[in-house]
Amino acid sequence: MPAARVSQRISAIAESATLAVDAKAKALKAAGRPVIGFGAGEPDFPTPGYIVQAAIDAASQPKYHRYSPAGGLPELKQAIADKTLRDSGYKAEASQVLVTNGGKQAVYNTFATLVDPGDEVIVPTPFWTTYPEAIRLAGGVPVEVFAGPEQDYLVTVEQLEAALTERTKILLFVSPSNPTGSVYSPEQVREIGLWAASKGLWVVTDEIYEHLTYDGVPFTSIATAVPELGDKVVILNGVAKTYAMTGWRVGWMIGPADVIKAATNLQSHATSNVSNIPQVAALAAVSGPLTAVDEMKVAFDRRRKAIVAGLNAIDGVECPTPKGAFYVYADVRGLLGKEFETANGTARPQTSAELAALILDEVEVAVVPGEAFGPSGYLRLSYALGDDDLATGVARLQAFLGKAK
Template identity: 75%
Template sequence: MTASSTSTPSGATRPRISNRIGSIAESATLAVDAKAKALKAAGRPVIGFGAGEPDFPTPSYIVEAAVAACSDTANHRYTPAGGLPALKEAIAAKTKRDTGYEVTPAQVLVTNGGKQAVYEAFATLLDPGDEVILPAPYWTTYPESIRLAGGVPVEVLADETQDYLVTLEQLEAARTERTKVLLFCSPSNPTGAVYPREQVEAIGRWAVEHDLWVVTDEIYEHLTYDGVEAVSMPVAVPELADRCVVLNGVAKTYAMTGWRVGWLIGPQDVVKAATNLQSHATSNVANVSQRAAIAALTGDLSAVDEMKAAFDRRRRKIVEMLSAIDGVVCPDPKGAFYAYPSVKGLLGKTYDGVTPTTSAELAELILDKAEVAVVPGEAFGSPGYIRLSYALGDDDLVEGITRLQKLFA
């Protein structure tokens, strides 16, 4: 009998951990960030490009709203599992303001961060064996949430030669009689790719034609550059609205990753079912965080514009510096705050006595020799790449990429 199993009265063994949970991989991005922080705490001058969170503080007016909420005894009690009515109203108003999508508060579920919204969307829509078309490179949480809900992720890879944008032909080739959902994310984590309006419309019409659901993640909607527009699919294709779930949150736009407020927007029956699930899983999101989110969504976007200007500056710098490394191909990201270069040209070569053959091995080499933390493409379903978040200080960004230039010179 192993440490991971236990015996039954009949003498047979059974796993201590369920197969469902035991098969889940930890978040690669959080793991890289934790390792970088641990090394820094141990005195090593590690520069981390792993975490997908803004390096700015939450705007002061949002923090002040939270401080005031702490003193209000109404926030010391249970509130509706699906979210404070005032926040649901603010989310509906913000959605119409920012994307043109008009929804009612009854179509909104407030969740404990975006990850809970992702899981609850799939848990509500999928039965065991249902397939979800998952464009890759993808955010690490998507396939795990699909599997947790009993679904089967069907990966469709778009590489740098197509700007990381899947084509309609690729989607159709992946569709089977078991296909129920398409996952769509624009602007994209990890690539920063943004789908143009005509492609959003074409994909949305394809989903309608084949009676598919679309789960669309819009959490980076405000972070686009060079005049590029983030188009909301149910706005571009209104006839899709009754089979579309929109995911969003305050984490990226308002530098509120630690506040844990996300949401799910969809048809009322889907939202009601997901709310029932949440009522048993976690109940309401922390009321103080919800009050802070109300302040964020009802305030102006000046703080967001300041962050976006800094991200844009860093975006141009990191692409310029990465592209100067022989063997690295770095497409210009049009959204979010990530660069996703191909590093295939670096593999199989020897650097400081080490010959990496995979991007995972290359990431280990970079951390060990250059003391720079990056996330390998294996975490995103596309080996041969690395993801670097440029949501860090300008000086650290330049120093970190300079170290890579020296390592691979």
């Protein structure tokens, strides 16, 4: 029997659903189709000028044309530690910081460093599509704990306790959440963190949406709120969302010095240093003011209210109001199995994946189905796009979905 051309480990990975939807939408746009893309979590604002200028200046300096330390520029690592203390109240040394090629590499490095084959990681669900794949690549087992819209997509300690086994090593904690936009209250964060500490678990917390909360809802870092976790916590973050720097590819992980040293060793073989020019841009970002994200939040908040109202006006759609990030997670179970008029007759989508494909084909609106993030029956829409596109896209959805029989 001939050997497989691609390893089982890599063959088992699913393509990033969010990037796949975004790529298809962009390809259709390039072909002249008037597609509205709600797929990618990418602010539509340009990177602030002072950050761009820092990169331009760095590009002309020969010292940045050379290799730099695999773990990151020392001045950037210190600035990240300072920014974390400023924004999260969590004190870390520069030696506890690893600068990565975007947040995704921070996720991969973390699980590759902490997880042995068979170790279980509790993953509150709906989850960002990359988490379970990174866990599986490390040989771990993602254990999904689903919280539906009736509990605002927030898991409880009771649910976590039910998922606990002797193989559980890590709790993944994300607030504000991608894909739901849900935010845990300070009390909920503390309760969950104390539970994890009492079980001796590691907590990996993704804080990349820390500055995107609404309605006066605070961001609470579990690392700060629960000092009882000790040195068994890893913080993931990056500049992508706060500073509209998705394409610059600078993220980081903060954790115990031994874990960071091990993850740095991994990165030294995988990619070596993050490109120096984006690192200098990130230094300008994390050392500078938060005015850019404050201005973006005004627009995001306006769009958040508009998209929630627009989706909830459709019979069969229930869309909770998110308190953070820039996503809505609409419950469309009421539309599945219904009949839709199409250009070629009628269709009865049975899953949210089929419904998302139908929406793209019939009204040229790109959304991401719930299968990318957990159970079927939901659609994720990012409202980090222009107001006009948002209004046009929602109107198309209302016109098409509103005719379901």
